[in-house]
Amino acid sequence: MPNQITIIGLGAGDLDQLPLGIYKTLTNAGTVMARTMDHPVIDALLAEGVRFSSFDHVYEAHDQFEEVYKDIVNRLVEEAKKEPVLYAVPGHPLVAEQTVQLLLDLQKQGILTVEVLGGQSFLDPLFTAVGIDPIEGFQLLDGTALKSDDLHMDQHIIIGQVYDGFMASDVKLTLMEKYPDDYPVTIVTAAGSSSQYMKTVPLYELDHGMELSNLTSLYVAPVKEEQAYGEFFKLRQIIAVLRSPDGCPWDREQTHESLKKHLIEEAYELLEAIDQKDIDHITEELGDVLLQVMLHAQIGEDDGYFTIQDVIRTLTEKMIRRHPHVFGDKEAKTADDVRSNWQSIKQQEKGTQQEAPSLLKGKGSGMPALMQAVELQKAAAKAGFDWDDRSGAWDKLEEEWQEFQEEVANGNKEASFKEFGDVLFALVNVSRFHDIYPEEALVSANQKFISRFSFVEKKVLESGRTFNSYTLAELDEYWKEAKNLGL
Structure with a gap:
């Protein structure tokens, strides 16, 4: 049948791991097209007389894996136009095989007929090797496209495609964005086979002379609770506990209205930290502002009106909608262009709502x-x-x-x-x-007054006299001294 591709999985390691049906299909085939010859099952089958052609040379022709996979699929499609193709991939065809997904997409478009015969995934023997129960929650991630935001530190994490030192180095650096440098990680190669290799090392040693191949995966265990304090989910859990019946009495009794003054106070304390250019203080005060957001969101969830996801979703949609020059096809070369687009989009959004009775309605509402x-x-x-x-x-x-x-x-x-x-x-x-901006100017003037008056206080204290014993003119001399010192 033309345009027919049968995909078969070679398993995770030894020939003994192949199901009997898969083995018979391979040994009875003419020529098998393999994504790569770098697999122990292929070595064993070659010894039994099975003929293979591979796409190893395609990897050398491209710099990006995405282009490699597209090229392989295009070549498979051309071959399938001539005669049915038997295509072999490592592991299970539906686990971490991008070429298979591309072929299945073509089948949905009616271009190909694809049959997946299966094969053993590397996951089963890997679970056995590291001794975990996946029902506890696990992630399977691609080492070639790993991002720190993808990592759920409270789950078991398996990272595939850690096939050489360069990839191990990239994976290490990404993991170090969240995990301690000495966090233990486990390298597993050819899991479940007679040549299985497994070694646990500190994260910083991941790319230091390890045995790596296309059969290598990396296992990262869930972190302890205190090591997840930098994760958003942990903050949300803590706020939910504080507002729960067994939580904090003060947090439980708060409302949107009672928290208004606290939000204003925290915002001003953040402004003060920014003016002082104190990075540690800025970090702390940003956390206090975030606490207010989280408390309001938890109150909304407790009352059944909205959740923090609704807050984030609304903000995300607004940012995408109001930045068409970034997420769409509109141009904005300057900050003025951005402001113009922003106001135009904002006006369009208002046009879809009930018209406001006044141009000033809501302007600065709730602000000082x-x-x-x-x-x-x-x-x-x-x-x-x-x-x-x-x-x-x-x-x-x-x-x-x-x-x-x-x-x-x-x-x-x-x-x-x-x-x-x-x-x-x-x-x-x-x-x-x-x-x-008058608010910032007044805040600056307040801080300047505090600094100079503190200098006057210090001088009075050093003199051994009381404020009341000084004339205004004498105190003003201290003030001028503070001014001359740049305070």
Whole structure:
């Protein structure tokens, strides 16, 4: 039958591991096309007179495995046009065999007829060799495409295709992104066969003169609980426990509303750490902000409204949707282009929802007043309600300042209160025209005041006198000294 390919698995090692039916098929065949001749079963079958042709030479023609596999499949398809093909692969055809998956895709398209006869996978003898029960949870990963994000450290991990020192080095470096350098890993070659090789070494020695081949896999045992503290799943488990009936009374009684002030506090503490350029402090404060996110998400899950997955999914969809220049075919060569695209997409999203009654609705909602003023002014400016240049903003500030002074002189406290608010709002407008974020500027001024006043306190303490014994002029001399020191 033309366009017919029969795929057969050579097992994980010895000829004795082959099922009888597979053995008969191979010995009764004409020429068997093998992905690679580097397999002990092929050596044994050659001795019995079975003829093979292989695709080993294809590996030399390409730099990427993906191209190798595509080339092999194309050659198989061409051969199948002439006569039925018997194609042999190591292990089981449906376990870690990319060429088989490509052939099955062609069958779905109606291009080929594919029959899979099976064969023993390397997994069964490997489970036996390392003594694990896969029902506890395991991952089978490809060493040629290993990413640290793929690793579930709480499960048994088997990594295939660790066939030489270069691949072992790549796998080692990827594992070291999560595991300690001395974490024990086990190298298993030709599992279950008479030539089985198994050795457990510290991770950092993985690429140090080990016996590696195309029959080599790497086994990594699950980590102990404390070694998984850097994993997201562990954080989520901890937050769930804290909110559970047997958890923490304080965490259990929190609501979205009660946590609002804590989120603001943690955000400001993070800003302070950033201003101080203290990396350890930034790391800690980012964790505190993340804690607030996790608590809100757990409350949502406990109430049956949403989970952390919903939060992440919504954010992921938004990032992909609003970055078509990265995940789509739209162009954005500058940061201004990105901002323009972002606003356009954001407006389109709003168009699919109920129209907002005001351009200012929700702008800066929940923010401190200084930050909200910035957001309100930006929204109004986008609608065209803005000064032509900075001189208009300065004139408005001077006008509001005069009105405030007049009300103060009149002794009108309520009017003075309102006019002072207008002064602050006008001052925010000036900062916007000068590309200064007022919240950051005020935080910087606060820190500068703390630093200089602390210097004054130190000087007073060193003098042995009390603050009350100093005149303002004397204290101001210390202040000037602090200023001259750059504090």
